[in-house]
Amino acid sequence: MANLELHGAGRRFGGRVALDGVHLTLREGEIVAVIGPSGGGKSTLLRLLAGSLRPTSGRVLVGGTDLAGFSAEELRGHRARCAQIAQGGMLVPQLSAHDNVLAGRLPRWSAARVLLSRFMILERDPIRVALEEVGLGDRQWDRTGNLSGGEQQRVAIARALAGEPEWLFADEPTASLDPTTAQDMASHLVAAARSHEATLVLSTHWMEFVSEHAQRVIGLREGRVVFDRAREAIDSVTLDALYEGSRERR
Numbered sequence: 008m009a010n011l012e013l014h015g016a017g018r019r020f021g022g023r024v025a026l027d028g029v030h031l032t033l034r035e036g037e038i039v040a041v042i043g044p045s046g047g048g049k050s051t052l053l054r055l056l057a058g059s060l061r062p063t064s065g066r067v068l069v070g071g072t073d074l075a076g077f078s079a080e081e082l083r084g085h086r087a088r089c090a091q092i093a094q095g096g097m098l099v100p101q102l103s104a105h106d107n108v109l110a111g112r113l114p115r116w117s118a119a120r121v122l123l124s125r126f127m128i129l130e131r132d133p134i135r136v137a138l139e140e141v142g143l144g145d146r147q148w149d150r151t152g153n154l155s156g157g158e159q160q161r162v163a164i165a166r167a168l169a170g171e172p173e174w175l176f177a178d179e180p181t182a183s184l185d186p187t188t189a190q191d192m193a194s195h196l197v198a199a200a201r202s203h204e205a206t207l208v209l210s211t212h213w214m215e216f217v218s219e220h221a222q223r224v225i226g227l228r229e230g231r232v233v234f235d236r237a238r239e240a241i242d243s244v245t246l247d248a249l250y251e252g253s254r255e256r257r
Contacts, residue, residue: 009070040221090167100152111169
């Protein structure tokens, strides 16, 4: 697994600065929490690292090579090694849990195999195993829209892991869940990342996740890195300064 690095990376959307001169290095096997008020650049940071968004300034390096110089095939390869879990899961509710998880494999498939998947049931056993890993082995053929919110988030985890990623980027995946369901989902996500030896980068306002699971904490505010520390070095004074004027910290 290659390191991911941001060297002075910035991103503008029109006249709005989402990220400004960010320097970071993410390493194999880390569990990283990205925290800070909304609008601080957390989602943009994750998208830059995953290669789904290009910086408007600075560089994103994969194994020391600038992502801007990647060929189309190399860029697809990087994106296939990254899995993103969005708030709400971004699942298709009309499809079965099987079909939603199967979608996680598509970036690594040929066009012919993707087309074949529209007409045949493929990878029945591997998808069942992926769902069993998140406690949903018996819900493989259920319509996803009939599952609870927590179960849908676990389907999203299984879909992300189905592509055997090296990097997991989760953007506030517990935001819409009640505390008990959020704790269950977070435990599944961290356990899955560790069992698959994937690096997990999760944006959140949820301090319980930070205190229980994160090894490293990155604080973002107004597009800039305010701190980048081990979890043990984060105290209430640090958090108060990061979230000053915001009520989002939980």
